[in-house]
Amino acid sequence: FIKSSLIIFSAKINFSNIMILNKTALITGINGMDGSHLADFLLKKGYKVYGMERRSSSPNRRNTSHLEDKITFLNGDLTDQNSLLRCLQKSNPDEVYNLASQSFVGQSWNIPEQTSDVTGLGVLRMLEAIREYTKATGRTTDYKMAKRPIKFYQASSSEMFGRMVENPAKETTPFYPRSPYGVAKLYGHWITKNYRESYGMFACSGILFNHESERRGIEFVTRKISDGVAKIKLGLEPHITLGNLDAERDWGYAPDYVEAMWLMLQQETPDDYVIATNNKYSIRDFLSIAFNHAGINDWEKYVKQDPRFMRPAEVDVLRGDYSKAENEMGWVPKTSFENLVKTMVDNDIKLLQHA
Ligand code: NDP
Ligand code: GDR
Numbered sequence: 001f002i003k004s005s006l007i008i009f010s011a012k013i014n015f016s017n018i019m020i021l022n023k024t025a026l027i028t029g030i031n032g033m034d035g036s037h038l039a040d041f042l043l044k045k046g047y048k049v050y051g052m053e054r055r056s057s058s059p060n061r062r063n064t065s066h067l068e069d070k071i072t073f074l075n076g077d078l079t080d081q082n083s084l085l086r087c088l089q090k091s092n093p094d095e096v097y098n099l100a101s102q103s104f105v106g107q108s109w110n111i112p113e114q115t116s117d118v119t120g121l122g123v124l125r126m127l128e129a130i131r132e133y134t135k136a137t138g139r140t141t142d143y144k145m146a147k148r149p150i151k152f153y154q155a156s157s158s159e160m161f162g163r164m165v166e167n168p169a170k171e172t173t174p175f176y177p178r179s180p181y182g183v184a185k186l187y188g189h190w191i192t193k194n195y196r197e198s199y200g201m202f203a204c205s206g207i208l209f210n211h212e213s214e215r216r217g218i219e220f221v222t223r224k225i226s227d228g229v230a231k232i233k234l235g236l237e238p239h240i241t242l243g244n245l246d247a248e249r250d251w252g253y254a255p256d257y258v259e260a261m262w263l264m265l266q267q268e269t270p271d272d273y274v275i276a277t278n279n280k281y282s283i284r285d286f287l288s289i290a291f292n293h294a295g296i297n298d299w300e301k302y303v304k305q306d307p308r309f310m311r312p313a314e315v316d317v318l319r320g321d322y323s324k325a326e327n328e329m330g331w332v333p334k335t336s337f338e339n340l341v342k343t344m345v346d347n348d349i350k351l352l353q354h355a
Contacts, residue, residue, distance in 0.1 A: 026093040028052040028078065028126070029100030030071070033215045034155070036063035038097055038258040039071055045262075050091035052076040052084075052100065063215045078122030084129035088150075092137075095265050097153045098126050101185075104219055105159060108181035109312055120184035123154055127195045127203070142200030143270070151202040151265040154192040157185045158209040158250070158276070158318045168250075168321040170274055171207070178313045189272075196270055204264040209276035209320040212340060213254035214347035221283060222251065222344060225290050230348035232302050233294040239302045243309030245287070248280040248317040253335035253343075263329040276320025277333045289341040294349070 025042050029035040030051025039049050049071040051064065061068070074090055076083040078100050088096075101119040102108065108115040130150050134141050143149035161169040162178035177183045189205045196203040216223035221242065228240030252275075260275045291299035325331040335343075 022046075023094045024048045024050070024091060025095045025097060026050045026052065026074075026087060026091040027097045027099060028076070028087075029098075029155075030073065031060050031062070031064050032099060032103070033063065033213055033217065033254055034211075034258060034261075035097075035099045036067065036215055037213065037254050038099065038261060039064070039067055041255070041258045041262060043067075043070055048072075050074055050087070050093065052087050054078075054100075078118050078125060081125050081129060084126055085133060088129055088133040093150060094148065095151045095153070096126065096130060097155075097261060098123060099155045101155065101188075102181070104217070105179050105181045105315075106219075106309070106311060108179050108184070112180035115180050116184045116187075118184075119181060120187035123188035124191050127152065127191065127201070130201070131195075131199060140200075143202035144200060149202050151270070152192070152195075152204070153261050153265055154188055154203065154205045155261075156189040156192070156205040156207045156272070157182070158207060158274075158320060159315065160186045160189060160207065161318065162315050164315075164317055164319075167317065168276070168278055168319040170321040171272055171324055178315050179311070182315075193272065202265070202270045204267075204270045205272040206261055206264055207272060207274045207320075208257055208260075209250040209252065209274070209318055211252040211254045211257040211275075212344065214344055215254070216344070222286060222341075223348075225283075225286055226341070226344035226348045229290045229294050229296070229345055230352050233296065233349060234352055236352065239304050241304045241306045241309070242283065243305065243307075243311070244314055245283045245303070245305065246316070247314060248282045248319075250276045250278070250280050250319045251286075251337055251340060252277045252333045253340050256334045260325060260329070260331045263325075263331055267329065271328075273325045273329070273331075274320045274322055275325055275331070276322045277337070278319065278321055279337060280317060280319040281337055285337075286341060289338055290345050293342045293345050 054077045074087045076087040102115040159182035160175045163176040166173040192203045192205045212222040231237035
C-alpha cells in the first residue's frame with residue numbers, strides 16, 4: 001500500500017518527511033562528503049545502508065565515524081570487478097548510489113590514467129556487476145518487468161559542461177569537458193545512459209553542480225578557504241595561498257543535493273537531471289563573505305596567489321538550470337550561498353578551537 005501510494009503522488013510531493021521501510025541501499029564512496037550525507041539521509045528514511053570503502057593504510061572515516069554502528073561497511077574498489085560483485089551479493093540492494101571517484105579535478109592532470117580508470121571505467125564495472133548479479137539471482141535487468149529492480153544512481157558532474165556552450169546549462173546543453181576528470185565523468189554519464197537504453201536498467205545520471213559542506217575535503221577551494229580563514233582568525237596562519245580567484249561556480253549545500261539523488265530513484269521512469277542553484281559566485285565572493293563573517297574586512301591582505309594552484313585548462317564559469325528537477329521531482333535548493341559560507345567558516349573555527 002505504501003509503495004503504490006508513493007507512485008501515485010511521486011510527481012509533485014516533497015518526500016522529505018516520509019519513511020520508506022525495508023529498503024536497502026549500497027553507497028560507493030561512503031567516506032566521502034556526499035556518501036556520508038547520503039547515508040545520514042537514507043537512515044532517517046529507514047533504509048538499511050551498506051557503504052563501500054576501499055582499503056587504505058590508515059583509517060579514513062573522518063566523515064563516517066558517527067555511522068559506525070548504524071551502517072555496514074564493505075570492502076571494495078571500483079578498479080576491482082569481483083569486489084563490486086561481492087558488495088552486491090552481501091548487500092542485495094534495492095538502490096546503488098555510485099559516488100566513488102577520483103573527484104579532484106586539479107589532480108586529474110597528474111594521474112589521468114588512474115582518474116579515467118576509477119571515474120570513467122569504474123562506472124562500467126559497477127553497471128556490469130549489477131547486470132551479472134541481477135542475472136545470477138534469476139531476475140531481469142529491465143525495470144519495467146522486474147519485481148525488484150536494482151536502481152542505479154551515477155554521480156555525474158557539471159565539469160562535463162566545462163566551457164559552457166550554453167549558460168545556464170541544462171540537460172540538453174552540449175558537453176565540453178576541460179579536464180581528464182571531466183572527460184572521464186562524461187564516459188560515466190554516457191555508459192549509464194547506454195545501459196538504461198540497452199538493458200532497460202533503472203539507471204539515472206545526476207548532473208550535479210558544485211556542492212559543499214563542513215565535510216568537504218580540505219583540498220577543494222571552499223574548504224581550503226573556510227579552514228584558512230579560521231586559522232587566520234585564531235592566529236595560527238598568516239595567509240591562504242590560492243590559484244585563480246576569478247573562476248565562478250554555482251555552489252550549493254551537499255545535504256540539499258543528496259535528497260535530489262534519492263528523488264531520482266523514486267521517480268516512475270529513470271532519467272537524467274541537472275541539480276544546481278542557478279546562481280554563480282566567484283572565488284573572490286567566497287573569500288569576501290568568509291573573511292567578513294570572521295570579522296576581517298580587508299581579505300586581500302591575507303590571500304596570496306601561486307601558479308602551483310592554476311590549472312592547465314580552467315573552467316571559468318559554471319551555472320545550472322534546475323527547472324527540470326523542480327518541475328518533475330519538486331526539488332529546489334534550500335540553502336543560500338551566504339549561509340553555506342558562514343556554516344563552513346563557523347564549523348572550521350569550532351573544530352580548531354576544540355583541537
Ligand atoms: P569525495 O572525494 O569526497 O568522495 C569520493 C569517495 O570515493 C572517497 O571516499 C574515496 O575514497 C572514494 N574512492 C576513490 N577512488 C575509489 C576507488 N577506486 N574505489 C572505491 N572508492 C574510491 O567526493 P564527493 O563526496 O564530493 O563527491 C561524490 C561524487 O560526486 C564523486 O563521484 C564526485 O566526482 C561527484 N561529484 C561531486 C560534486 C561536488 O561538488 N562535490 C559535483 C558533481 C559530481 P577515499 O576516502 O578512500 O579516498
Ligand atoms: P572543482 O572544485 O574543480 O569545481 O570540482 P575546486 O574547489 O577544486 O575548484 C573550484 C575552482 O576554484 C579554483 N581555485 C582553486 N581550487 C583549488 N582546489 N585549490 C586552490 O587553491 C584554488 N584556487 C583557485 C579552481 O581553479 C576552480 O576554478 C568540484 C569537485 O567536487 C568535482 O568532483 C565536481 O565534479 C565539481 O566540483 C562539480
